[in-house]
Amino acid sequence: MDPLIEVAKSILKHNLNLKEAERVLLVTDAESYEIADVFFQAGTALRNETLLMKMETRSKSGEEPPLMVAEAMKMADVVLCITHHSLTHTKARKDASREGARVATMPGITMDMLQEGAITADYLEVEELTAHYCGLLDAGERVTIEKENTTLTFSIEGRNGIPSTGVFREKGESGNLPSGESYIAPIEDSADGTILVDGSIAGIGVLTEPITLTVRNGRLVDASGKEGKQLLDMLGDGNGRIIAEFGIGTNREARLTGNVLEDEKVFGTVHIAFGSNKPFGGTNEAGVHIDCVIKEPTVTIDGKKLSFH
Structure with a gap:
């Protein structure tokens, strides 16, 4: 020990x-x-x-x-x-x-x-990457995520990007550990479209098959497959189904293991979450918050494609 x-x-x-x-x-x-x-x-x-x-x-x-x-x-x-x-x-x-x-x-x-994995990262690099993507989120207004033949769009106008670096030096700082993500609360009723989730989902783990989420006016209205039904059951029928978060992984050492604490930090992935976002700049309280990780999507902010290098 x-x-x-x-x-x-x-x-x-x-x-x-x-x-x-x-x-x-x-x-x-x-x-x-x-x-x-x-x-x-x-x-x-x-x-x-x-x-x-x-x-x-x-x-x-x-x-x-x-x-x-x-x-x-x-x-x-x-x-x-x-x-x-x-x-x-x-x-x-x-x-x-x-x-x-x-x-x-x-x-x-x-x-x-x-x-192993995310905890062993160069946290100075994590801080730099996280600050870079937070800057893009701060300045951005509209996000589009594309994966295979699915597209989800939403507004982040007026909301602030939040760095989660895994380093907490000052009073009041908080976040995940291990970490490495830049995240933001989208405008709650602004999300529309479908998105293929092919990584993992908090509480479910690494997916056995990709699932397609359908979002209308910021609300998750459908999720395909057996694990999609599990997601809907975890979120419930109320405010749990409202889009809560868009996040970008910034930790090059993080691995996709089925544990969302590490999964959502993997460099080259993004995640969307449903449920509570009031603690980080949103307006929704739901008593639940579930992240869904997407591997290597195409992401554009205000028409400019995000680079993962």
Whole structure:
């Protein structure tokens, strides 16, 4: 276990900029407890006050943690959410960030992911690539994604691109770890068309066959195949089906493994998500947020084709 503790210490010091006397909170559940305990040992080895809170596993990504966890998150300097389902797009995470906590969310992280793939990236390069694509999103108004014979278009006018670099140096910074993506909340009712998803879907994994999503006025109205039906069931019949996010992967070391935490960071992929986007500049609250990863699409912003080199 010692090499893993060294990895966790390095993450706390370099990715989360942990300083002397800062308080660390680890939020976990039964599925992720073993990895959270590695970080607990790392935090205590660094002589920081470190607390581990184990909660009942949430039923889906975007579901709020218990009130006691949410309150504790606001009191910490550094928070790691090492959980089965994502707490990234929750009010609890947003409130903790507002109070100044640096929050890293690590949904579904595995022991393998602590040692291989995205976590091993050159994070200076990740920061540069992420800033580049965020600049294009900030300046852009209309996005078109094409994949085989499908096309999806939507507006991002007036919305800001958000960098997720996996490096959190300043008070209130938050995002996934490992990371590497530039993302934005599209205008909720602006998306129209169809898009072929051939990578993976959060909560489902790597797809056994590509599925076609049909979106009308920003709402997912159909998804083909058995896994498409699974997606619709996870999102429910309400606000969960509204388009929430468009993201661009910026981590050259990330692999498509079936774990969306790493999948959506793969360089050369993009992802769209449905459900909650209020925590990052949108208007929709749904209690669910599900990402769908598309491999090597053609993307244009205001008519200019994105380069993945």
